Amino acid sequence: MSSNSQKKGFGATIWDYMTTVDHKKIAILYLISGGFFFLVGGVEAMMIRIQLMKAGNDFLSAGTYNEVLTMHGTTMIFLAAMPILLAFMNAVSPLQIGARDVAFPFLNSLGFWLFFFGGIFLNLSWFLGGAPDAGWTNYASLALASEGHGIDFYSLGLTISGFGTLIAGINFLVTIINMRAPGMTYMRMPLFTWTTFVASALILLAFPPLTVGIFFMVFDRLFGANFFDVTMGGNTIIWEHFFWIFGHPEVYILILPAFGIFSEIFAIFSRKRLFGYTALVFATILIGFYGFMVWAHHMFTVGLGPTANAVFALATMIIAVPTGIKIFNWLLTIWGGSISFTVPMIYAVAFIPSFVAGGVTGVMQAIAPLDYQLHDSYFIVAHFHYVIVGGVVLAILAGTHLYWPKMFGTMLSEKLGKWTFWFFFIGFHLTFFIQHFLGLMGMPRRVYTFGADQGWDLFNAISSAGAFFMAIGVIILLVNVVMTVAKNERVGNDPWGDGRTLEWAIPSPPPFYNFAQTPLVRGLDPYWIEKMEGNKEGMVYAEPLGDIHMPNGSIIPFVISFGMFVAAFGAMYHMDDHAWALPVLIVGLAITFGSMLVRSLKDDLGFHISKEELIADNERIQKEARALEGGKKGGLK
Amino acid sequence: MDLNKRYTPQTWPDHPETATLEGKNKFVGFWLLLAAETVTFASLFATYLALKDKGPSGMEFSAAGLFELPLVFAMTMLLLTSSLTSVYAMYHMKNHNFKAMQAWLGITVLLGLAFLGLEIYEFNHYVHLGFGYTNSAFSSAFYTLVGTHGAHVVFGLSWFIALMLRNAKRGLNMYNAPKFYLASLYWHFIDVVWVFIFTVVYLMGVIG
Numbered sequence: 001m002s003s004n005s006q007k008k009g010f011g012a013t014i015w016d017y018m019t020t021v022d023h024k025k026i027a028i029l030y031l032i033s034g035g036f037f038f039l040v041g042g043v044e045a046m047m048i049r050i051q052l053m054k055a056g057n058d059f060l061s062a063g064t065y066n067e068v069l070t071m072h073g074t075t076m077i078f079l080a081a082m083p084i085l086l087a088f089m090n091a092v093s094p095l096q097i098g099a100r101d102v103a104f105p106f107l108n109s110l111g112f113w114l115f116f117f118g119g120i121f122l123n124l125s126w127f128l129g130g131a132p133d134a135g136w137t138n139y140a141s142l143a144l145a146s147e148g149h150g151i152d153f154y155s156l157g158l159t160i161s162g163f164g165t166l167i168a169g170i171n172f173l174v175t176i177i178n179m180r181a182p183g184m185t186y187m188r189m190p191l192f193t194w195t196t197f198v199a200s201a202l203i204l205l206a207f208p209p210l211t212v213g214i215f216f217m218v219f220d221r222l223f224g225a226n227f228f229d230v231t232m233g234g235n236t237i238i239w240e241h242f243f244w245i246f247g248h249p250e251v252y253i254l255i256l257p258a259f260g261i262f263s264e265i266f267a268i269f270s271r272k273r274l275f276g277y278t279a280l281v282f283a284t285i286l287i288g289f290y291g292f293m294v295w296a297h298h299m300f301t302v303g304l305g306p307t308a309n310a311v312f313a314l315a316t317m318i319i320a321v322p323t324g325i326k327i328f329n330w331l332l333t334i335w336g337g338s339i340s341f342t343v344p345m346i347y348a349v350a351f352i353p354s355f356v357a358g359g360v361t362g363v364m365q366a367i368a369p370l371d372y373q374l375h376d377s378y379f380i381v382a383h384f385h386y387v388i389v390g391g392v393v394l395a396i397l398a399g400t401h402l403y404w405p406k407m408f409g410t411m412l413s414e415k416l417g418k419w420t421f422w423f424f425f426i427g428f429h430l431t432f433f434i435q436h437f438l439g440l441m442g443m444p445r446r447v448y449t450f451g452a453d454q455g456w457d458l459f460n461a462i463s464s465a466g467a468f469f470m471a472i473g474v475i476i477l478l479v480n481v482v483m484t485v486a487k488n489e490r491v492g493n494d495p496w497g498d499g500r501t502l503e504w505a506i507p508s509p510p511p512f513y514n515f516a517q518t519p520l521v522r523g524l525d526p527y528w529i530e531k532m533e534g535n536k537e538g539m540v541y542a543e544p545l546g547d548i549h550m551p552n553g554s555i556i557p558f559v560i561s562f563g564m565f566v567a568a569f570g571a572m573y574h575m576d577d578h579a580w581a582l583p584v585l586i587v588g589l590a591i592t593f594g595s596m597l598v599r600s601l602k603d604d605l606g607f608h609i610s611k612e613e614l615i616a617d618n619e620r621i622q623k624e625a626r627a628l629e630g631g632k633k634g635g636l637k
Numbered sequence: 638m639d640l641n642k643r644y645t646p647q648t649w650p651d652h653p654e655t656a657t658l659e660g661k662n663k664f665v666g667f668w669l670l671l672a673a674e675t676v677t678f679a680s681l682f683a684t685y686l687a688l689k690d691k692g693p694s695g696m697e698f699s700a701a702g703l704f705e706l707p708l709v710f711a712m713t714m715l716l717l718t719s720s721l722t723s724v725y726a727m728y729h730m731k732n733h734n735f736k737a738m739q740a741w742l743g744i745t746v747l748l749g750l751a752f753l754g755l756e757i758y759e760f761n762h763y764v765h766l767g768f769g770y771t772n773s774a775f776s777s778a779f780y781t782l783v784g785t786h787g788a789h790v791v792f793g794l795s796w797f798i799a800l801m802l803r804n805a806k807r808g809l810n811m812y813n814a815p816k817f818y819l820a821s822l823y824w825h826f827i828d829v830v831w832v833f834i835f836t837v838v839y840l841m842g843v844i845g
Contacts, residue, residue: 227778233692233693234691
């Protein structure tokens with residue numbers, strides 16, 4: 001935060017964040033709320049592992065266990081992993097392409113608030129009569145029979161937050177298509193921007209089927225429709241198809257940005273350009289493309305028939321090829337590099353074997369006959385935690401350390417970061433490696449307890465012990481964050497010293513207009529090129545200094561999202577014949593559509609920063625940078 | 638962008654909808670939104686085809702017995718014509734002829750309202766026959782698919798009306814030209830979806 005904003009009072013800062021359309025501030029909002037939900041999901045995970053610590057445990061009742069299990073999966077995927085990745089996409093990719101903002105700053109804010117209110121709505125279920133309990137996949141045959149409002153919280157909450165994600169996806173696509181700086185051709189885009197681009201395309205095409213499926217669920221449960229009711233001619237398999245047509249691309253929506261973060265890390269800390277950049281780009285596109293062709297491998301045991309199973313099995317195995325290409329490219333990037341083992345780099349190096357292990361078990365499950373054996377066992381649980389924790393969560397932790405200075409202007413402690421890493425990494429393998437064997441020994445997933453005579457005691461105890469290691473790692477990270485914020489030691493443009501892309505050429509955190517002058521990009525890794533040519537400024541410019549046009553902040557996104565939040569309560573309690581439910585639904589929708597209309601009818605042309613203000617601001621930035629340099633020399637050495 | 642800048646047909650750009658960066662962003666973003674809408678309707682069509690004529694045992698309704706082509710043909714003609722009139726409106730928008738654009742948009746809205754009236758009549762008729770939303774899986778799928786399209790028509794009409802009223806006294810400028818253009822793009826999309834509904838639901842339904 002600049003010295004300007006530090007003078008603001010607490011209330012003014014809150015208002016500033018509620019109305020902001022600045023992608024860097026929205027990134028911080030995503031990081032904080034995603035981080036909060038990550039902790040909530042983590043507590044739920046700990047409850048699961050405590051319950052399964054020993055045979056016949058009664059820490060949680062069977063019903064509560066179902067709720068905790070469902071909310072753990074749903075929270076981690078929709079409310080933790082995706083928003084935190086969206087935080088990095090917001091914080092970094094506009095900077096990487098040399099843009100002053102995203103294409104739709106207003107929609108960017110709307111996307112965040114929809115996600116936020118959807119997540120809050122879903123989690124309020126804990127206090128309002130019980131959480132959803134049909135698993136994060138919410139299969140219709142289970143969900144339709146679920147009593148209370150848990151499933152409705154799931155459906156309506158995910159609908160609201162899903163709209164937010166869709167909006168974010170469209171925004172990034174347009175930003176990357178239209179807002180690239182001169183010279184930033186597609187094949188010069190940093191890998192993280194590329195993965196943001198492809199993941200956004202997946203969001204665009206994968207979220208509508210989920211929305212449609214969820215709407216069917218809402219109509220069936222609340223308005224008496226019959227999509228999934230077999231006695232009325234419905235078909236419960238339709239839900240499974242829609243869920244997985246969304247659900248499989250969803251895992252690539254998560255893992256591709258993770259690949260992007262690791263690609264940046266490997267290049268920066270090996271001090272080499274990425275090996276096989278072109279191959280990495282095309283592997284990313286191929287993974288995105290194949291991601292839509294494999295959904296039925298989640299449904300091998302449904303009975304789609306041998307032909308369908310064979311086709312989806314083959315398609316699934318093919319995905320391993322572009323993924324393997326990426327693994328080799330990363331290894332060859334490290335090869336012969338001048339490596340520095342910073343915290344992000346340690347995570348990146350640890351990611352490769354962990355993720356490969358998850359990938360190998362994935363190919364095993366692609367073999368349909370074998371999948372009949374593995375289906376619904378702990379082997380599956382082990383597999384997807386290896387790819388999601390070993391891939392996505394490691395990337396989130398690595399990205400938090402890597403991009404923290406760019407987002408906040410301070411460095412997380414490397415020492416505490418290494419402690420977090422070792423606790424988390426050892427805990428992760430301790431928890432999940434042994435679950436492969438539990439699965440092979442026949443332990444089914446989603447059971448709330450097991451018997452003492454089944455021989456699963458020891459392995460479950462080990463798995464639970466590992467979970468505590470991970471929890472300690474996360475607690476150390478929180479301590480690290482608090483200490484870093486308290487110390488508030490400012491850093492310069494390129495705190496890692498080996499930044500290669502444009503975001504490292506500007507101050508940390510960047511001024512709200514990002515680039516006083518739009519940069520001219522002369523090749524892949526533009527900042528590295530300028531550094532190598534001895535350009536002290538780190539950039540060449542595509543335009544002279546002039547007035548900059550910026551968008552106005554607005555509270556309307558918050559109000560639109562709040563209206564949907566209110567309407568969701570009305571829709572949900574309408575089923576119980578409460579007299580107040582219908583008015584609440586109508587008022588909520590009126591708030592939403594009314595504020596959309598206000599947005600439409602009111603002219604909002606933004607404002608201009610004059611050349612003089614830019615020059616003054618630049619002098620302030622220079623002064624701060626010099627003070628930082630002086631402080632460093634006079635300080636430690 | 639200066640809202641007070643006055644344009645003449647001579648100074649008005651050939652493609653006002655993409656002449657500014659904001660316009661370009663809206664143009665690309667809206668096409669992407671239509672891609673998402675296409676996937677939405679594809680999902681609804683797939684569900685409809687899976688659940689067509691499916692209901693509780695002994696259900697008396699079937700697509701072949703229920704739908705009547707003359708009414709649906711009239712609806713189709715109304716909507717197709719409204720698509721054509723919105724093209725005329727955009728032709729005048731590109732020539733900076735605000736009054737002609739408003740007039741053609743007005744005709745478009747009237748045709749759209751007529752379509753909507755017939756659709757409400759049609760639904761009402763089915764409900765009176767006992768074919769309500771909760772009657773069967775078939776009825777749920779039918780009303781959800783066609784009703785979602787109808788909701789799009791309502792939204793498109795509201796959009797046109799809001800734009801016409803808001804800009805009635807201001808005329809065309811670079812700020813609202815992309816808005817008019819996108820509303821008409823949306824209208825075409827609705828029309829294309831209807832062509833599929835006419836074919837898949839009604840024609841294929843009557844054939845049996």
